[in-house]
Amino acid sequence: MAVTQHPIAPVADPAWLTPDERSMLEVVCEALLPSVAPPAGVSDPHGVFARSARELDVASAVAETLGQATPEERADFKKLLSTMRSPVFGLLTIGRPQGFLNMTAPIR
Numbered sequence: 001m002a003v004t005q006h007p008i009a010p011v012a013d014p015a016w017l018t019p020d021e022r023s024m025l026e027v028v029c030e031a032l033l034p035s036v037a038p039p040a041g042v043s044d045p046h047g048v049f050a051r052s053a054r055e056l057d058v059a060s061a062v063a064e065t066l067g068q069a070t071p072e073e074r075a076d077f078k079k080l081l082s083t084m085r086s087p088v089f090g091l092l093t094i095g096r097p098q099g100f101l102n103m104t105a106p107i108r
Contacts, residue, residue, distance in 0.1 A: 016067050016074060017081075024081045025062060027101055029053035031108035 017025065033053035038044040053059065066077055083089055087097035094107060 017063055017078070021078060021081050022059065022063065024085055024101060026054060026059040027108070028084065029058040029062065031105070033058060034105070
């Protein structure tokens, strides 16, 4: 039985995201994985709940992983980040013409 090998996408330049795109990715990660207080009655001796995406550098892990994606997939991800920056994104999601970066943390 022949084993089919799939080519591994070459690792992209670590700076495949522009500084603005990187900032947007960091804000998205922080919105998805914020620092939170542990639930009532739960001990958190290692600070698991207190660690945010920024402290864990989740954006770097996402960027590194997506850096190995195809050029088309990376381009699609960049389009997503660009769309989230636009006022139209806010208008469609929260009813206000503001990009994700301009929203307050609770609204994100």
